Amino acid sequence: MRSISNAPIEIGPLTVDAVTRTEALDAFDALVRAREGGAVFTPNVDHVVLAEENARMRMAYARVSLSLADGMPLVWALRLLGHDVPEKVSGSDLVLPLLARAAQRGWRVYLLGGAPGVAALARDRLRETLPALQIVGVDAPRIDIDEPSEARAATLGRIQVAAPDLVLVALGAPKQEIWIDLVRDQLRPAIFFGVGASLDFVAGTLPRAPAWMSQSGLEWLFRLTREPGRLWRRYLLRDPKFLLIVGRSLRDRAAMRRSRS
Numbered sequence: 001m002r003s004i005s006n007a008p009i010e011i012g013p014l015t016v017d018a019v020t021r022t023e024a025l026d027a028f029d030a031l032v033r034a035r036e037g038g039a040v041f042t043p044n045v046d047h048v049v050l051a052e053e054n055a056r057m058r059m060a061y062a063r064v065s066l067s068l069a070d071g072m073p074l075v076w077a078l079r080l081l082g083h084d085v086p087e088k089v090s091g092s093d094l095v096l097p098l099l100a101r102a103a104q105r106g107w108r109v110y111l112l113g114g115a116p117g118v119a120a121l122a123r124d125r126l127r128e129t130l131p132a133l134q135i136v137g138v139d140a141p142r143i144d145i146d147e148p149s150e151a152r153a154a155t156l157g158r159i160q161v162a163a164p165d166l167v168l169v170a171l172g173a174p175k176q177e178i179w180i181d182l183v184r185d186q187l188r189p190a191i192f193f194g195v196g197a198s199l200d201f202v203a204g205t206l207p208r209a210p211a212w213m214s215q216s217g218l219e220w221l222f223r224l225t226r227e228p229g230r231l232w233r234r235y236l237l238r239d240p241k242f243l244l245i246v247g248r249s250l251r252d253r254a255a256m257r258r259s260r261s
Helices: 021-034 045-053 055-062 072-080 091-105 118-129 149-162 175-187 198-203 211-215 219-226 228-238 241-260
Strands: 009-011 014-016 038-041 108-113 134-139 166-170 191-194
Touching: 009 072, 009 241, 014 045, 014 055, 021 038, 021 091, 021 191, 038 055, 038 175, 045 055, 045 072, 045 228, 045 241, 055 175, 072 241, 091 166, 091 191, 091 198, 108 118, 108 149, 118 134, 118 198, 134 149, 149 175, 166 175, 166 198, 175 191, 211 219, 219 228
Parallel strands: 038 191, 108 134, 108 166, 166 191
Antiparallel strands: 009 014
8 A cells, every 4th residue: 555645756667755754754654553564665866767777676666655755866856847845755864763753653673684783783772762662673684586485484484473563674776675575465564664774874884974965965975985886886877877767757748748738
């Protein structure tokens, strides 16, 4: 189920829900209460390009329950296309408020992914800042989205035993979105939230960009300077294709206006 009644906005091959941070938190509430399971993604420029190139990423987004605009470049593009997007709702900005709400509501939370030890360190930090939060499991398994389904049995079994309401998945795109889509139906009623590097930020193993860089659309530059060997292909070779996708959308929008006039 989608947790937002307003129609999602299309950008290239995926959709985005135009919501505020508070509305996003309320949407998580609705998903958990519904007890039907679900998936929450935070699309950014890279996700749009990946979905253009990767059919499995497109399929995952086709079934998403909530899709939050992560990053000012995506927000600016949506506004350029004539859509009313109130603000960016980055996963890294949402994680701590979401976990604070989880502590208030008594939700059971599971942390999955990240480098070895990161999820456990994030758990320890969260227990200091949110002592009421129920963290019922941490895991950093080796995950291969191309492996046969039976190879996932051990990981899924651990999650089933823990019976979480909310699973934070930190595998990076497109792996986390595809993996969530593969397992979400087997693990209902858990809500899966793809959080990328957010567990590293919580654990303190990676620094976050200053707020002014995030609001100025320069978070990508901060991350590139921190991890150039890992991220240069993404930011310098792959993500510029986003401009072509936006240009195509602008062309299509102009053609639609002409046909109506």
